[in-house]
Amino acid sequence: MTWLFIIGVFAVAGAFYLYGRRKHRRESGLTNFQRHIDALSPERRRESFDRVRSQNRDDDQWGRR
Amino acid sequence: MARDLAIDLGTANTLVYMKGKGIVLNEPSVIALNRQTGEVLATGREAWQMIGRTPGYIVAVRPLRGGAITDFEITERMIRLLLQRVGVSRFTRPKVVICVPSAITEVERRAVTDAARRAGAQDAQLIEQPMAAAIGADLPIDEPVGNMVIDIGGGTSESAVISLGGIVALEAVRVGSFDIDAAIQSYVRREHGIAIGERTAEEVKLAIGSASPTEDESQAEVRGRDLMTGLPRTVVLTPEEVRFAIDDVVTSITSSVVRCLAKAPPELAQDFLVRGMYLVGGGGMLRGLAQRIEKETNTPVRMSNMPLEAVVMGAGHCIEHYDALKGMFMGARR
Numbered sequence: 001m002t003w004l005f006i007i008g009v010f011a012v013a014g015a016f017y018l019y020g021r022r023k024h025r026r027e028s029g030l031t032n033f034q035r036h037i038d039a040l041s042p043e044r045r046r047e048s049f050d051r052v053r054s055q056n057r058d059d060d061q062w063g064r065r
Numbered sequence: 066m067a068r069d070l071a072i073d074l075g076t077a078n079t080l081v082y083m084k085g086k087g088i089v090l091n092e093p094s095v096i097a098l099n100r101q102t103g104e105v106l107a108t109g110r111e112a113w114q115m116i117g118r119t120p121g122y123i124v125a126v127r128p129l130r131g132g133a134i135t136d137f138e139i140t141e142r143m144i145r146l147l148l149q150r151v152g153v154s155r156f157t158r159p160k161v162v163i164c165v166p167s168a169i170t171e172v173e174r175r176a177v178t179d180a181a182r183r184a185g186a187q188d189a190q191l192i193e194q195p196m197a198a199a200i201g202a203d204l205p206i207d208e209p210v211g212n213m214v215i216d217i218g219g220g221t222s223e224s225a226v227i228s229l230g231g232i233v234a235l236e237a238v239r240v241g242s243f244d245i246d247a248a249i250q251s252y253v254r255r256e257h258g259i260a261i262g263e264r265t266a267e268e269v270k271l272a273i274g275s276a277s278p279t280e281d282e283s284q285a286e287v288r289g290r291d292l293m294t295g296l297p298r299t300v301v302l303t304p305e306e307v308r309f310a311i312d313d314v315v316t317s318i319t320s321s322v323v324r325c326l327a328k329a330p331p332e333l334a335q336d337f338l339v340r341g342m343y344l345v346g347g348g349g350m351l352r353g354l355a356q357r358i359e360k361e362t363n364t365p366v367r368m369s370n371m372p373l374e375a376v377v378m379g380a381g382h383c384i385e386h387y388d389a390l391k392g393m394f395m396g397a398r399r
Binding site for chain 1: 082085086087088200201203205206207229230371374378381382385386388389390392393
């Protein structure tokens, strides 16, 4: 009887663990995709590109001097 | 602490983007070696000036052909020197993202990453050139719309349809602007009987080369060595002759664009008619090429704002947001 109870507790705990992991994986998939898409947004890219554009402007100014 | 780097390891030029700083190096992918001792004599612009003008014991080579490493050892040495020039040492090991043609083989992929790791990188990741080009050309690839980018480099031409941050259709050919130079060289040799060098052929392409007739066309004087007499001789080339000489290469590029369009899902294909296709890369700057592609595909073609830097800027953006965008790297999707 005790053995059956222990096995039952482990089985329930295992089921909760697997459900939690699956849910976490599903959520992390969503979060990762959202992060990925956000990182590609024009606003996020502008920061990197403005740096190069301002660098080019500086180079042009030096070239003209 | 080293700053992470993005490298556009092109057949023609190598550009390096440093995290937080922007483009820190832009030089031809050329290395000059002492043939006897194997010692590196020059790299980049200095080595480029030596091409075809070296004494017997010096050899100036491009270690990449068709976007692939033809000489692993020389490429590794070139990457090591490039990294040294931007401040990478044995103690500062940066993360590196390298742009490579999408059509490279598994062996070539490993060759590039190994070369970067041996040259001092802590971790080397690869990203497909058209994907980096689309990011760098500022296309709205985060939206569920069709974006088409045509990247014409020195050794490869790649067309890709991108939507929602991923490649939907892709077509690549190992043909690029160096093949245009080679076609001009072989035409002049065959039709005019004179031998010209790689750099002279490139100058002809820049001066009068075009993929379709343009306004303000002029002729060009070309100096070379007469194949019969061995003496220097000058001939005059017309733009029509150059167009004829390079037609096979241009046709091969435009055919690959058509094949890529044919692979795109219809929902995305209709977006190109409105938004157009974007041309990047040095080869894309060939006069009349956009018009020729436009004519053969009935789709508008637009030139990117910074065609030469688009690829490294895209890879640079990936290094700025490394964790968020690491799913884009070539190994991550396998």
